[in-house]
Amino acid sequence: MQHKRITLFAGHYGSGKTNIAVNYAMHLKALGENVVVADLDIVNPYFRTRDSLEDFEKAGIRLISSEFASSNVDLPALPQDVYSILDNPTECAIMDIGGDDRGAYALGRYADSIKSENNYEMLFIFNKYRPLTPTAQDAAEIMAEIENACHIKFTAIVNNSNLGGLTTAEDILSSVGETQRLSEITGLPVKMTSVRSDLVNNLNGKVENLFPLTLQKKIV
Amino acid sequence: MGEKVLMKGNEAIAESAIRAGCMHYFGYPITPQTEIAAYMAKRMPKVGGVFLQAESEIAAINMVLGVAATGKRVMTSSSSPGVSLKSEGISYIAGSDVPALIVNVQRGGPGLGGIQPSQSDYFQAVKGGSHGDFKKVVLAPASVQEMADLTATAFDLADKYRVPAMILADGTLGQMMEPVELPDSAPKAFDKPWALTGTKCQRKHNICNSLYLKPEELEKTNFERFARYKEIEENEVLFEEYLMDDAEICVVSFGITARVAKNAIVEARAKGIKVGMIRPITLWPFPEKVLRAAADKCKAFLSVEMNMGQMIEDIKLATECKKPVYLCNRTGGMIPSPEEVLAKIVEINEGGDR
Incomplete structure (x- = not known):
C-alpha cells in the first residue's frame, strides 16, 4: 500500500477518523517512517488522538495536539506547531481532521501549503452504518461539504463500515457494494477497508486491501 | 424494526424524537449533549421540521412552551447547568398542562462543574426541580437503544397525561456509540381538544396559561393535576429486575x-453471593411497590449512583427503612468501576457496617 508524505483523515462525525489515524500512524512507523500525528479536531472535546499518547511515545511517534485536548477544557484550539509539519519534509505526517464540514474548516488555513507541496492523500472515512451516511449518495454530499470547507479535494475512500464491538464479518461484506457505489459516484479509488483485527482472518481473500485496526479505545 | 445503525446516544435521542413526530426542536449548545442539536440541525430541514438555536436556554424552553400549547410534539435538550436555566419554563409547562420533552444529558456539578458524566441532577429531576407543586415523568435510559426507545x-x-417528560441521561450515554434498531412504525396519535389551533369561529377558544389569581381556582387545578399524577404512579411505573428471584x-x-x-x-454471583438488581427505568414514578416487596425478602440494599447519594433517599422511603440501605458512589465526573461495586457487595454480604 503506497503512501504520501501527508495523509489527511476526514469524514462524517463519528465515522472512525481518529481510530484509523492512530492505527495508520503505527503502520507507517512500522514501515520505518519518521511519523508525526497532528490533531486538528476543533469540534469534539472527547475521543482525541491524545488518548493514545502513551502508545505514540512508546512507538516513537511525535504528537502535535492542543494542550486543551482530552483535558476537559471545552476549548476549540489549534496547536501552533502544526506549521512544523509543513516546514519539515523529512517527516511523514498524519492529520486528524474534526468531523463534517464544521471540523474541516480548521484544515483550510493549511490548504495552500499542502496543495503547493502536492505530496498528500486526503482520505474520506466511510461508515455506512452511521445514521446520516447509509448510502453512497448521502456520503458524497458530506464529502462535498467537507471539500468546500477545507478547500482540498479527497483523493481516496476508506471503508470503515462497522457496528462497534458487535461488528461481524457479514456486516463488513455487506458494506462493500455501497463503498463501490461511492467510488463510482466520486471517481475515487477505495484505498482500504479497515476492520477490527480479529475479523481479518474471516475476510482475507473476500475483501481487498484489508487494514487491521489493532488499537481500539473503549469507554465503558 | 428497521436496520441496525451505529449511533451515539445523543443521536439516538434526536432521530427517535423525529420518528416520534417531533417536528420542533429548540435548544442552546452545551457539552456533552451538543450532538442532539447538531443532528437536529442536519435532519430537521430535510424532514420539513424546525431546528432553532435560541439565544439562550431560557428562550429555548419558552419556545417549547409556545409550540406545546399548539399540541405539536416539541422538545429541547441540555446538560445540567443549562437545565437549571430552563427550570422556570419547565414549571410554566407543567402549570399550563401541556406536554413537552426535556432531555438532560448530565455532567458533573454543582455550578459549571465539568464535562464528564454524572447523575447528580436526580433531585432536580424527580423532586420538581422548579417552583410550585408539580411533577414530571422522568425516564432513565441505560443503553443507546434505550435512549431511542424511551424518547418515544x-x-x-x-x-397522554399532558405533563412535561424528561429523559435523564448522562455524558457517557450521550457520547458512547452502540448499534441501535429504530422503529419504523408511525407514532401514536393523541386527541388534543385543548390545543390552540385556531377556532375558525366554530368553537369557544382554548386558553393555555399558568396564571390563576383566584386561590380557590389555583388550588382546584393543583388538586386536579395531582389526581392525574396519581394515575401515572399507578399505571406507568417501569423497571427491570435482574437475578432477583433468590437475591439476598x-x-x-x-x-x-x-x-x-x-x-x-x-x-x-460467581463468588456465590446471592445478589440481584432492581433498575428503575422511570425515576418518577419511582418503582416503590417492587422495592417494598423486596424489603421483605432481602437483607440489604445497595444504591449505586454517580452523585453524593440522592436516589438512596427514595429507596429508604420506598422500603420504609425495613432493611439497611448502603451507598456505593462516585461523583464529579467519575464513574464507579465494577470492582468498586463488587467490593461493596462483598462487604455487605460479610455484614459490613453502614
Missing part, C-alpha cells in the same frame, strides 16, 4: 451505573 415513550406519556442483596441503580453494577453482580 416519553412523548407518549407526556401527550438488592442493588438499586439507574442509567449508566446500572450497567456497571450488572458486571459486578455477575462477578459476585
Whole structure:
C-alpha cells in the first residue's frame, strides 16, 4: 500500500477518523517512517488522538495536539506547531481532521501549503452504518461539504463500515457494494477497508486491501 | 424494526424524537449533549421540521412552551447547568398542562462543574426541580437503544397525561456509540381538544396559561393535576429486575451505573453471593411497590449512583427503612468501576457496617 508524505483523515462525525489515524500512524512507523500525528479536531472535546499518547511515545511517534485536548477544557484550539509539519519534509505526517464540514474548516488555513507541496492523500472515512451516511449518495454530499470547507479535494475512500464491538464479518461484506457505489459516484479509488483485527482472518481473500485496526479505545 | 445503525446516544435521542413526530426542536449548545442539536440541525430541514438555536436556554424552553400549547410534539435538550436555566419554563409547562420533552444529558456539578458524566441532577429531576407543586415523568435510559426507545415513550406519556417528560441521561450515554434498531412504525396519535389551533369561529377558544389569581381556582387545578399524577404512579411505573428471584442483596441503580453494577453482580454471583438488581427505568414514578416487596425478602440494599447519594433517599422511603440501605458512589465526573461495586457487595454480604 503506497503512501504520501501527508495523509489527511476526514469524514462524517463519528465515522472512525481518529481510530484509523492512530492505527495508520503505527503502520507507517512500522514501515520505518519518521511519523508525526497532528490533531486538528476543533469540534469534539472527547475521543482525541491524545488518548493514545502513551502508545505514540512508546512507538516513537511525535504528537502535535492542543494542550486543551482530552483535558476537559471545552476549548476549540489549534496547536501552533502544526506549521512544523509543513516546514519539515523529512517527516511523514498524519492529520486528524474534526468531523463534517464544521471540523474541516480548521484544515483550510493549511490548504495552500499542502496543495503547493502536492505530496498528500486526503482520505474520506466511510461508515455506512452511521445514521446520516447509509448510502453512497448521502456520503458524497458530506464529502462535498467537507471539500468546500477545507478547500482540498479527497483523493481516496476508506471503508470503515462497522457496528462497534458487535461488528461481524457479514456486516463488513455487506458494506462493500455501497463503498463501490461511492467510488463510482466520486471517481475515487477505495484505498482500504479497515476492520477490527480479529475479523481479518474471516475476510482475507473476500475483501481487498484489508487494514487491521489493532488499537481500539473503549469507554465503558 | 428497521436496520441496525451505529449511533451515539445523543443521536439516538434526536432521530427517535423525529420518528416520534417531533417536528420542533429548540435548544442552546452545551457539552456533552451538543450532538442532539447538531443532528437536529442536519435532519430537521430535510424532514420539513424546525431546528432553532435560541439565544439562550431560557428562550429555548419558552419556545417549547409556545409550540406545546399548539399540541405539536416539541422538545429541547441540555446538560445540567443549562437545565437549571430552563427550570422556570419547565414549571410554566407543567402549570399550563401541556406536554413537552426535556432531555438532560448530565455532567458533573454543582455550578459549571465539568464535562464528564454524572447523575447528580436526580433531585432536580424527580423532586420538581422548579417552583410550585408539580411533577414530571422522568425516564432513565441505560443503553443507546434505550435512549431511542424511551424518547418515544416519553412523548407518549407526556401527550397522554399532558405533563412535561424528561429523559435523564448522562455524558457517557450521550457520547458512547452502540448499534441501535429504530422503529419504523408511525407514532401514536393523541386527541388534543385543548390545543390552540385556531377556532375558525366554530368553537369557544382554548386558553393555555399558568396564571390563576383566584386561590380557590389555583388550588382546584393543583388538586386536579395531582389526581392525574396519581394515575401515572399507578399505571406507568417501569423497571427491570435482574437475578432477583433468590437475591439476598438488592442493588438499586439507574442509567449508566446500572450497567456497571450488572458486571459486578455477575462477578459476585460467581463468588456465590446471592445478589440481584432492581433498575428503575422511570425515576418518577419511582418503582416503590417492587422495592417494598423486596424489603421483605432481602437483607440489604445497595444504591449505586454517580452523585453524593440522592436516589438512596427514595429507596429508604420506598422500603420504609425495613432493611439497611448502603451507598456505593462516585461523583464529579467519575464513574464507579465494577470492582468498586463488587467490593461493596462483598462487604455487605460479610455484614459490613453502614
